[in-house]
Amino acid sequence: MIEARGLSKRFQDKKRGEIRAVDSVSFTCQPGRIYGLLGANGAGKTTTLRMLATILEPTGGTALVCGHDIVERPEKVRSCVGFLSTATALYPRLTAQELVEYFGRLNGLDEPTLKKRVEDIFNRLDMNGFRDRRCDKLSTGMKQKTSIARTLVHDPPVMIFDEPTLGLDVMTARTITAFIRECRDNGKTVIFSTHVMSEVEKLCDTIGIIHDGKLLTEGTLAQLREKYSEHDLEEIFVKVVRPHYVPSETN
């Protein structure tokens, strides 16, 4: 489970002064459900997810991930989280198998367990054909599968996906969305950020709309449709964000 409590992140910028990238965001993600964080570019999605993955430290508030506080026990949190984003690249000079094994070892798996986990994952994701190929020689689809294997190797109960389909072709993106569904079906807690409305509609059990660092609204798709009297998610998004929208020249 993920429980964000007033999560905030401020940055200091030499030109713009203090920037509130995330401002007192609170929400809860339940196991076996997908929480979709929907927002435009720069809304604060990536910063929120990086804080949950303990890559960044919050400047205010906190969150509990699998019962561990992200500020007090960041290493414990990371060991129960699988984090995947378009920014999480692969080591080019390692083979697919070496890379997955490396992350398995860093997650504290012993060698017999690691070997079994790697065999299971490589069979399940149909990766045996390229297990000994270096990551810089893999196709985009193979790379995505290797990234998925990396996040799964320690079988984490929480999965965090930061715009995982950004820039991917349709077929590769489908592999990712299928994997996200599978995670939910296996009872994992899943949080997922995107600005693609169709992905949210297809995947998410709960949707949170974030803008300018603030979580403006949240609920199931049905609840949001009822609350904003709109059927189309894009229209709902515009209705929620418009009152807070400041053109980028003045932002």
Next chain:
Amino acid sequence: MSMRNVGIVYRKELTEALRDRRTVISTILVPLFLFPVLSVGFGALAVSLVGKAKEETPKVMLRGGEDSPAVVEGLKKLDKIEIVPETPDWKDQIINKEVRAAVEIPAGFQADVAQQKSDTVKIFNYEGEMKSEFATEKVEKYMKDYRDRVVKDRLAAKNLPETVLNPFEVKQENVAPPEKVSGAAFGGIIGYMVILLCMTGAMYPAMDLTAGEKERGTMETILSSPISRMHLVLGKFFLILTAALGTAALSVLSMGVSFSVLSHYTGQSGSGRAAAAGLLLKLGPKTVISVFLMALPVAVLFSATLMTIALFAKTYKEAQSYLTPMTFVVIIPAVAAMLPGVELTPKLSLIPILNVSLLCKELVAGTYHWNYIGIIFLSTCVYAAVALFLAIKMFQRESVLFRS
């Protein structure tokens, strides 16, 4: 501290480094082949060029000497010299390398010598031009031999022994053992080499493991794993340190072998290069271990400092622009230690790099000043620890890791 995680990171970084062409070239191939190419290759080329120059029969222009036939005849009989008659543009011909030198025999020279009057024979040449200098040497040697013969004849005519002109000899004799002599001459170079190569060996991996990782987008991947940032830094740091020490060790080995091959090739057993080769080959395990033991904290200092600086950069290129000037920061104190007369003092023993460079000079010469060794080792360890601490701190700063 879990050394297991540090070991995991180290092994992974080592695997990647050994598969990276640029790292293999800068850390293994360059140190192994640079010295053979530079010393044996260029040395052999120089030997061959000098040999060819010596084989050439230079033209030497004769000015005057019409009334000194014996001298002129002797010059003409000289092996591998072609005496040519004087032309008005003789200076231009020397400058244009058409003739290599000109010898001017003053009027009435032979008669003056017979009458014991002093005269001056002038040799005109092109200073710094090798072939001109070879021609000059030959002519000068002939004239000196001629002068010696005249002196001998005069002494003999007066029934005087040759010792009249040479009543006693002055001789220098070295009492220092050979390793100390060559150590004093070349010890500074070894310290300089080890320090500089530690630096160059650390430079590429330091950039690749920090800025390179940011550029390739793998920094976020590794930061999302449960490893602590301290373990991550240490794993990377040990790889950089390995590269630094490996480069230095391979270079010294390669330098020793190259110089010894070169001295064998040239057959100049008494030359400086041969002495350096002899020194490197004669360095006992004690000296080698001492030098590398002193180089260890320096390598730690470089590895941690370079890693900290490179971490600031967003890209590999940016890291290169930060680290390249660092080479000069290292070269200046390392070179200063080689200057004649610069010796260890309590103050100098606290200046990083310079202190180790000076100490290496002493160690290679077989002198162990234990008080200085202690001060230098400890002070360098302190500097290295501070640099490593800074590297760990930098790895915990989001503004550095996610600088945009």
